Amino acid sequence: MRDDIRAWLDAESGLPDQPLRGEFYVDAGIFAAEMRDVLGRQWLYADHVSRIPRPGDYFLFEVGGESIIVVRRKDGTIGAYFNVCRHRGSRICLDRQGSLSSFVCPYHAWTYDLDGALRGAAHMPDDFERRDAGLMPCHVRELEGLIFLCLAEGEAPDFDALAEIARPYLALNGLAPARLAARRSYPTSANWKLVVDNFQECYHCAPAHKLYSSAHSKDKLLAFGAGPGSGPVDAAERFSGELATWRERASAAGTWLDARAEEEDDIRSIWSVGRLPIKAGALTESVDGAPVSRLMGRFAEFDGGHSAVAFNVFSYFLASNDHVVMIRFTPRGVLETDVEFQWFVHPEAEEDVDYEVERLVRVWDVTTTEDKRITEDNQAGVASSRYRPGRFSALEGRLSTIKRWYLHEMATASVPSHEELGA
Ligand code: FES
Ligand SMILES: [Fe+2]
CATH class of the missing domain: 3.90.380.10 (Naphthalene 1,2-dioxygenase Alpha Subunit; Chain A, domain 1)
Structure with a gap:
């Protein structure tokens, strides 16, 4: 985090009865820190389960610069994956919602199963391990028909309490x-x-x-x-x-x-x-x-x-x-x-x-x-x-x-x- 942001945060902690100084509402560096340290540690409501009733149904949840694919998997459970190809990083799903039997990257056609596993990647060297190149998962939980996502990179904060x-x-x-x-x-x-x-x-x-x-x-x-x-x-x-x-x-x-x-x-x-x-x-x-x-x-x-x-x-x-x-x-x-x-x-x-x-x-x-x-x-x-x-x-x-x-x-x-x- 930039030193000036740290100094502003310190100063603000002594001012609980007033709104934040202006930089907090316009500064791109502060926003980047918030995405990771504030947003990244929340369980965000994404949508209702009725949006993806059948296997293969998906929608995109977009927050900050991230795009998450939320999909009904073949076994009926809901999965969530970062919409980022494991080859050279292209977005995979471009439509905001749809129904698919697998995810095919539009760039070089790497193909992923609905559970995120890499199924197809043509012309790769013999020592390339497909099992290491599945889609990056996003934490996902369901509560009374509501789908919640947490973008935390490691462990997600508690959901159950x-x-x-x-x-x-x-x-x-x-x-x-x-x-x-x-x-x-x-x-x-x-x-x-x-x-x-x-x-x-x-x-x-x-x-x-x-x-x-x-x-x-x-x-x-x-x-x-x-x-x-x-x-x-x-x-x-x-x-x-x-x-x-x-x-x-x-x-x-x-x-x-x-x-x-x-x-x-x-x-x-x-x-x-x-x-x-x-x-x-x-x-x-x-x-x-x-x-x-x-x-x-x-x-x-x-x-x-x-x-x-x-x-x-x-x-x-x-x-x-x-x-x-x-x-x-x-x-x-x-x-x-x-x-x-x-x-x-x-x-x-x-x-x-x-x-x-x-x-x-x-x-x-x-x-x-x-x-x-x-x-x-x-x-x-x-x-x-x-x-x-x-x-x-x-x-x-x-x-x-x-x-x-x-x-x-x-x-x-x-x-x-x-x-x-x-x-
Ligand atoms: S970036 Fe997705 S297949 Fe190449
Ligand atoms: Fe209002």
Whole structure:
């Protein structure tokens, strides 16, 4: 890591209550370090298993400069491989999704099985060992129909502890067999940290998101707008009556689940889970609170609750009783972040009978279009010579926590840089 970056990281650790200095949002060297030390150590939500139902079905997951092939193998399991030929390094799969019986490199036609093994390589010397030239694997895990990838070069961080905490929230909605009803992209010309910070505070909800603010309880947005611990204590107190009434109702229906987040002393990971009421009278997260599809999973009736799981800062699950929203923030470059939303419904829900796509996606489609604009405006400002970090408000508590986590990950880089190796 460059010495100036190290000095900036040191200085920032003494400034927990304010955003990062401008270089963190524009510097290519910082982005390269983040790809390895921050992104490379996360379990990122890639897609739902229904995207690759048959052997040979694959899609590409692209993050930073990396491209990962995620494929349904012949034995029905899911494999993930770096999309890099073991001959001279060409990309192998060029289409973003498809169905194949083997992977054939377009350059010199080396051919790989669906399990990554090199099967064919013409005109190679006699002492060439095919078994040493299989595709580089990427860590992959499944949870209730969700596919997660970790790009770590060595061992991946633990997946199971958070998976078990998150599982009940996902299972309540029957996510594994759920059906994708819509997928929309909002590519955002901003550094990923601005995209993440914007999603982790609701200070901007009132000024920037009229529709979102009208769909949710006002007191809840102040107290828990960006998850447990995101608002001040007095707001949580004001919301406690509404919360207690709903908790009683959900408990009676067997659908109440606790709200929790990472512990103060475990800053290695950022996560949260919770179920909260939407707002008085609302059955689902929609423009008017009225259902947008049929009940999913274990819900026998509408309980007015909304589940949220933040697996990390990049991967989120949000769910009403009748639909699930999966959200992916994927850094692609210093100033480019892919933002993808997916809406899932009951596996037997029929379009235009049980749901209309525009009604289903409305709240988050409008909100995310607004978020794209405010985040891009934020990027333009932090790139200015006159940007000076301000101060976090009482509604931006999560941003201090995330900053602490980010600085910790950057400071505990697991892999030495070229300079450090003396290269
Ligand atoms: S680079 Fe793939 S076969 Fe040559
Ligand atoms: Fe927002």
